[in-house]
Amino acid sequence: MDEQRTDNRTDGDDEAEAVSRFVERFAAQLVQAGMTRMPSRVFAALLSSELGALTSAELSEQLKVSPAAVSGAVRYLAQVNLVSREREPGSRRERYRVQGDQWYNALLERDAFLRNWQTTMREGVEQFGLDTPQGRRINDTLEFFLFLEKELGSLMQRWAAHRAEHLGG
Amino acid sequence: MDEQRTDNRTDGDDEAEAVSRFVERFAAQLVQAGMTRMPSRVFAALLSSELGALTSAELSEQLKVSPAAVSGAVRYLAQVNLVSREREPGSRRERYRVQGDQWYNALLERDAFLRNWQTTMREGVEQFGLDTPQGRRINDTLEFFLFLEKELGSLMQRWAAHRAEHLGG
DNA sequence: CGCTTCTTTCAGAAATGTGTGAAGTTAAGG
DNA sequence: CCTTAACTTCACACATTTCTGAAAGAAGCG
Numbered sequence: 516m517d518e519q520r521t522d523n524r525t526d527g528d529d530e531a532e533a534v535s536r537f538v539e540r541f542a543a544q545l546v547q548a549g550m551t552r553m554p555s556r557v558f559a560a561l562l563s564s565e566l567g568a569l570t571s572a573e574l575s576e577q578l579k580v581s582p583a584a585v586s587g588a589v590r591y592l593a594q595v596n597l598v599s600r601e602r603e604p605g606s607r608r609e610r611y612r613v614q615g616d617q618w619y620n621a622l623l624e625r626d627a628f629l630r631n632w633q634t635t636m637r638e639g640v641e642q643f644g645l646d647t648p649q650g651r652r653i654n655d656t657l658e659f660f661l662f663l664e665k666e667l668g669s670l671m672q673r674w675a676a677h678r679a680e681h682l683g684g
Numbered sequence: 685m686d687e688q689r690t691d692n693r694t695d696g697d698d699e700a701e702a703v704s705r706f707v708e709r710f711a712a713q714l715v716q717a718g719m720t721r722m723p724s725r726v727f728a729a730l731l732s733s734e735l736g737a738l739t740s741a742e743l744s745e746q747l748k749v750s751p752a753a754v755s756g757a758v759r760y761l762a763q764v765n766l767v768s769r770e771r772e773p774g775s776r777r778e779r780y781r782v783q784g785d786q787w788y789n790a791l792l793e794r795d796a797f798l799r800n801w802q803t804t805m806r807e808g809v810e811q812f813g814l815d816t817p818q819g820r821r822i823n824d825t826l827e828f829f830l831f832l833e834k835e836l837g838s839l840m841q842r843w844a845a846h847r848a849e850h851l852g853g
Numbered sequence: 854c855g856c857t858t859c860t861t862t863c864a865g866a867a868a869t870g871t872g873t874g875a876a877g878t879t880a881a882g883g
Numbered sequence: 884c885c886t887t888a889a890c891t892t893c894a895c896a897c898a899t900t901t902c903t904g905a906a907a908g909a910a911g912c913g
Contacts, residue, residue, distance in 0.1 A: 537808050544804055548797075549718035552871075562825075563808070563818050571890070581873055586891055607881060607889040613821075619828045628717075635713055639706050639732070649732050652782075656731075658850075659788045662843055670835050677831060721901075740860070750903050755861055776859045776910060 535577070538563050553580070553588040558597055561613045568601070568612035596621055629664050633657060704746070707732050722749065722757040727766055730782045737770070737781035766790055798833050802826060 538559040545555035556578050561569055569577070574585045589611050592598040597618055601610045614621065636657035643650035707728040714724035725747050730738055738746070743754045758780050761767040766787055770779040783790070805826035812819035 533811060537804075537811055540804055541808065544801060547800075562821060563812070565817050567817065567821060582890070583874080583892080584872055587872085590891085605881080607879085607887090609890070619825060631716075632713055635706075635709055639710065642702060642706055643732070648734050648736065652731060652736060656788055658847075659843065662846060666839050666842070670839070673835070674828065674831055678827075681827075751860070752862080752904080753902055756902085759861090774911075776857090778860075 531577075534563055538578075551591070553584050554591045554597075556580075557585060557588040557611075558592055558613070561598060561611060562618070566612075568610050570603075570608050570610050572608070574611070626664070629660055629667075633660050633664075636660065700746075703732055707747075720760070722753050723760045723766075725749075726754060726757040726780075727761055727782070730767060730780060731787070735781075737779050739772075739777050739779050741777070743780070764790065795833070798829055798836075802829050802833075805829065 538556065541559040541562070542552070542555040545558065546552055550558075557574055560574055560577055561567060564573075571582055571585050571589070574580075575582050578585075589598065589600070592611075593600055596614060598611045598613055601612055603610055636653055639653040640650050640657060643653065645651055645654060707725065710728040710731070711721070711724040714727065715721055719727075726743055729743055729746055730736060740751055740754050740758070743749075744751050747754070758767065758769070761780075762769055765783060767780045767782055770781055772779055805822055808822040809819050809826060812822065814820055814823060
């Protein structure tokens, strides 16, 4: 695990600090996007780790938070399919892994999200009726979300294609 | 302002309550999407109003909050271009209006948002280098966001087309 | 030019959210 | 089957956010 630390004892510390800076910046952006703080930090740390996976203890130490905080964060992240939990066989340790290289898929797989929105809009249209300005305005929104739902599918297909191409060529 | 209230004194109240229910539900979803509470409520109220515009006093009364709260909410909404402010000539009253029928454009005009993200990812790639798993993983994310930025433009164009078509035919 | 009406700003109270420590639960290993 | 390591749950303290009331700031109108 140890690298050579004869000449430069601070190498590891500097590296760790640099990683931490990136993790915190990335996490801040996830927070801005609506994710709560601790899940954001855990997720950023996992993404920045060499194996894309860390144990609870490693996360706890790196982020300087209690195991309890890690536990809560991981529970959330697993729920929204951003990380998976692995048991290391022959150990009580658990290992949390970022979901493949396509975690950002989850960002767009907000199907449930879109559905809820559509439901609300439909109710609004029903309530106000298409013969009112409100009703029409809300109906426009509904149609936009229906359109969006359709489009996101094909967008992700194009991404898959784009990505395959760039791997091959 | 008063409607006939001879037969059914509760008509207006029921209507108001129904509107409120929709407003609150819609607002809750905006909150879920990351907007803060009061701006969400104000925005939902505006969208559900007949003219798509209300005065500060009207908002204050309908949402049962202080003028101060309305002021703060509107300031935010104007900043992110979701509402515009109009002065009623010959009155000190201000009228707040939802930005056209295409407010949802704003949802996707998150260019600045995407840019920030890209910047962070680029820094991560630089820091770790493409010869590390982390670096490659983060680079994948960067490319996804670049792809997304490109795609969102054409998506909105298709939406404009779709919409024009449905208006005409 | 002062009066009045509406809006904004600001300090602080109330509500909400977030992380910790301690106790509880599960499962490996002797 | 008991011990012990690891993770989880829960009550509470601390921090942050959010709304209010009061006072100050603009802008029409006499």
